[in-house]
Amino acid sequence: xxxxxxxxxxxxxxxxxxxxxxxxxxxxxxxxxxxxxxxxxxxxxxxxxxxxxxxxxxxxxxxxxxxxxxxxxxxxxxxxxxxxxxxxxxxxxxxxxxxxxxxxxxxxxxxxxxxxxxxxxxxxxxxxxxxxxxxxxxxxxxxxxxxxxxxxxxxxxxxxxxxxxxxxxxxxxxxxxxxxxxxxxxxxxxxxxxxxxxxxxxxxxxxxxxxxxxxxxxxxxxxxxxxxxxxxxxxxxxxxxxxxxxxxxxxxxxxxxxxxxxxxxxxxxxxxxxxxxxxxxxxxxxxxxxxxxxxxxxxxxxxxxxxxxxxxxxxxxxxxxxxxxxxxxxxxxxxxxxxxxxxxxxxxxxxxxxxxxxxxxxxxxxxxxxxxxxxxxxxxxxxxxxxxxxx
Amino acid sequence: xxxxxxxxxxxxxxxxxxxxxxxxxxxxxxxxxxxxxxxxxxxxxxxxxxxxxxxxxxxxxxxxxxxxxxxxxxxxxxxxxxxxxxxxxxxxxxxxxxxxxxxxxxxxxxxxxxxxxxxxxxxxxxxxxxxxxxxxxxxxxxxxxxxxxxxxxxxxxxxxxxxxxxxxxxxxxxxxxxxxxxxxxxxxxxxxxxxxxxxxxxxxxxxxxxxxxxxxxxxxxxxxxxxxxxxxxxxxxxxxxxxxxxxxxxxxxxxxxxxxxxxxxxxxxxxxxxxxxxxxxxxxxxxxxxxxxxxxxxxxxxxxxxxxxxxxxxxxxxxxxxxxxxxxxxxxxxxxxxxxxxxxxxxxxxxxxxxxxxxxxxxxxxxxxxxxxxxxxxxxxxxxxxx
Numbered sequence: 001x002x003x004x005x006x007x008x009x010x011x012x013x014x015x016x017x018x019x020x021x022x023x024x025x026x027x028x029x030x031x032x033x034x035x036x037x038x039x040x041x042x043x044x045x046x047x048x049x050x051x052x053x054x055x056x057x058x059x060x061x062x063x064x065x066x067x068x069x070x071x072x073x074x075x076x077x078x079x080x081x082x083x084x085x086x087x088x089x090x091x092x093x094x095x096x097x098x099x100x101x102x103x104x105x106x107x108x109x110x111x112x113x114x115x116x117x118x119x120x121x122x123x124x125x126x127x128x129x130x131x132x133x134x135x136x137x138x139x140x141x142x143x144x145x146x147x148x149x150x151x152x153x154x155x156x157x158x159x160x161x162x163x164x165x166x167x168x169x170x171x172x173x174x175x176x177x178x179x180x181x182x183x184x185x186x187x188x189x190x191x192x193x194x195x196x197x198x199x200x201x202x203x204x205x206x207x208x209x210x211x212x213x214x215x216x217x218x219x220x221x222x223x224x225x226x227x228x229x230x231x232x233x234x235x236x237x238x239x240x241x242x243x244x245x246x247x248x249x250x251x252x253x254x255x256x257x258x259x260x261x262x263x264x265x266x267x268x269x270x271x272x273x274x275x276x277x278x279x280x281x282x283x284x285x286x287x288x289x290x291x292x293x294x295x296x297x298x299x300x301x302x303x304x305x306x307x308x309x310x311x312x313x314x315x316x317x318x319x320x321x322x323x324x325x326x327x328x329x330x331x332x333x334x335x336x337x338x339x340x341x342x343x344x345x346x347x348x349x350x351x352x353x354x355x356x357x358x359x360x361x362x363x364x365x366x367x368x369x370x371x372x373x374x375x376x377x378x379x380x381x382x383x384x385x386x387x388x389x390x391x
Numbered sequence: 392x393x394x395x396x397x398x399x400x401x402x403x404x405x406x407x408x409x410x411x412x413x414x415x416x417x418x419x420x421x422x423x424x425x426x427x428x429x430x431x432x433x434x435x436x437x438x439x440x441x442x443x444x445x446x447x448x449x450x451x452x453x454x455x456x457x458x459x460x461x462x463x464x465x466x467x468x469x470x471x472x473x474x475x476x477x478x479x480x481x482x483x484x485x486x487x488x489x490x491x492x493x494x495x496x497x498x499x500x501x502x503x504x505x506x507x508x509x510x511x512x513x514x515x516x517x518x519x520x521x522x523x524x525x526x527x528x529x530x531x532x533x534x535x536x537x538x539x540x541x542x543x544x545x546x547x548x549x550x551x552x553x554x555x556x557x558x559x560x561x562x563x564x565x566x567x568x569x570x571x572x573x574x575x576x577x578x579x580x581x582x583x584x585x586x587x588x589x590x591x592x593x594x595x596x597x598x599x600x601x602x603x604x605x606x607x608x609x610x611x612x613x614x615x616x617x618x619x620x621x622x623x624x625x626x627x628x629x630x631x632x633x634x635x636x637x638x639x640x641x642x643x644x645x646x647x648x649x650x651x652x653x654x655x656x657x658x659x660x661x662x663x664x665x666x667x668x669x670x671x672x673x674x675x676x677x678x679x680x681x682x683x684x685x686x687x688x689x690x691x692x693x694x695x696x697x698x699x700x701x702x703x704x705x706x707x708x709x710x711x712x713x714x715x716x717x718x719x720x721x722x723x724x725x726x727x728x729x730x731x732x733x734x735x736x737x738x739x740x741x742x743x744x745x746x747x748x749x750x751x752x753x754x755x756x757x758x759x760x761x762x763x764x765x766x767x768x769x770x771x772x773x774x775x776x777x778x
Contacts, residue, residue: 155741161442199739204454218458220726235542
């Protein structure tokens with residue numbers, strides 16, 4: 001409760017300040033002080049309003065244990081463009097061509113997601129990221145999805161705040177050496193310099209492998225594959241370790257020719273390469289996941305970009321028709337399959353028509369490098385690719 | 392306004408000091424609101440994605456090794472940061488010393504009457520000062536270290552003492568053992584040099600003969616080291632090429648070498664300009680008077696001009712030292728394990744980004760503040776006190 005004496009103290013200054021602000025006095029000549037104080041007051045009010053709105057939106061998101069699902073999906077659809085985190089110089093996976101286009105296996109999966117979510121495979125904004133800041137870009141929202149040959153590990157699921165989706169490529173880590181160095185197996189490499197990309201699982205795996213085999217390796221991490229390539233050319237590195245798929249791509253682009261390098265036969269870790277989205281938005285994660293699974297399911301059904309229109313038009317199989325978003329008859333009424341993921345009903349059709357099925361994407365980019373399907377075949381061919389049923 | 396009523400107190404709302412305080416309060420609250428909003432935003436966003444915001448990551452195993460040090464992947468991240476800080480300090484100290492020496496020489500050279508020395512200094516300073524450090528660093532690393540230095544199979548072995556290759560430079564070193572005692576003897580040697588210098592200076596002031604404390608002091612230091620070497624029975628270990636690596640001696644890491652050379656070249660060019668400017672700031676009369684006293688050119692420079700020039704030069708020199716310390720972080724792109732590189736690698740391996748880089752920032756601030764404090768101390772000691 002205000003002390004009665006306080007009023008006697010407060011009122012005169014209040015009157016005085018009012019006088020100060022509006023009248024002319026040596027402290028307010030030209031109205032300078034008045035203008036300054038009004039400006040500051042307005043800024044305070046504006047900031048308070050901003051803080052209120054920011055806090056209400058962010059606290060609304062942070063109040064429950066889980067953020068409202070599907071927010072990012074709605075964002076991407078209203079923005080009408082997908083921010084896809086990728087890279088610019090890995091042959092076979094993502095290469096920025098002179099025409100300014102991103103070409104590669106990962107780039108095509110960015111287009112797959114755009115085709116599914118936005119209906120148009122060209123509405124992708126490829127954001128080139130360095131290996132060391134790819135997770136920060138994902139966490140901060142700079143990219144909506146990270147399709148950048150990233151290995152799915154427990155730590156990345158947990159403290160990196162990423163959610164990994166269906167792996168697009170099951171890989172392993174290998175070692176590449178110069179063909180004329182005389183090394184035939186990883187156990188020959190003792191007392192050598194091994195170069196690796198900074199901030200990747202390859203670093204830790206190389207250290208573990210060296211310890212396991214009792215070898216001494218000097219592991220030097222570089223930011224840039226260009227630097228590693230230069231170091232390799234000049235003989236400053238004996239071995240180059242990374243995922244076998246990456247090594248194959250880099251070998252194909254080596255200045256001295258692919259025969260100058262040999263990838264040693266040993267594979268020393270599991271590296272499932274999978275796209276990743278940010279933790280906390282299950283709706284977006286599921287939407288992206290099903291976009292990728294659609295390519296695998298399409299290959300299982302035998303649907304390619306060439307015959308997808310025929311299949312949609314003339315197939316009798318309700319499974320395929322439902323998958324492609326076509327209408328079919330159920331108990332006298334025409335209906336479509338809409339699982340409620342948030343994607344348009346014909347997303348699978350758009351994906352296959354505009355980009356292709358998994359096999360087509362693989363053949364387009366990875367077969368020219370010399371990679372074979374191996375464990376990346378369908379489960380019906382003895383591989384690991386198995387899409388859950390679309391119903 | 393009431394003129395002549397000098398006895399009345401100024402009311403609070405017209406008091407200039409009160410208004411100033413009120414203004415400060417308003418600005419402070421605006422800044423506080425902005426900071427509170429940013430930090431609050433960060434906390435909410437990291438909470439919703441489950442990213443930790445504390446410093447617990449320092450106890451996790453590092454999972455990467457640091458070449459050239461006994462650190463392996465099973466030690467904690469805090470040990471990695473320790474190695475990173477040591478490496479930053481290592482390259483900063485050596486870089487500062489080398490850059491100062493070269494900078495002073497080039498700065499004096501630019502004022503020389505010898506045409507070749509003069510022109511060389513001019514070209515060096517004018518070219519290097521106008522290049523960005525990163526460009527110099529890339530050039531030194533790719534061009535000099537990787538390409539100009541030979542492959543390990545063809546390593547140069549000048550005099551059989553040193554091994555030079557693009558994987559490192561091997562230099563003779565003492566056999567590991569009582570090396571710390573040798574360092575102690577070295578420090579005692581430096582102490583002896585200082586004592587000798589003071590004695591020689593008092594002798595010189597008394598009798599007028601040349602002090603020569605430089606030659607005498609360094610002779611004493613070398614004597615102390617050599618005596619200590621023989622007394623402790625230390626042996627020299629010479630470097631040799633062993634397979635694909637250099638064994639024996641001590642190996643200078645190629646990344647360390649490249650970053651050091653680039654930093655020294657860059658900073659020395661700036662220091663040369665500062666030294667030149669400060670020498671030209673000393674009045675011409677001083678140099679002419681020294682000449683009239685028949686002092687040799689070296690005595691002129693060392694005893695008369697440089698001491699006065701250094702007074703002017705110390706604040707900008709301190710600035711260049713701080714720049715060198717901060718520029719050492721560019722080594723992160725070239726496999727030199729200084730603080731920034733370690734922070735980047737741990738963040739790439741799963742440590743939370745904001746706490747890790749905040750830690751790195753704090754260390755750089757501390758290192759820089761200590762350096763500034765030392766430079767300010769030197770400045771105050773040498774400053775001319777004007778009455």
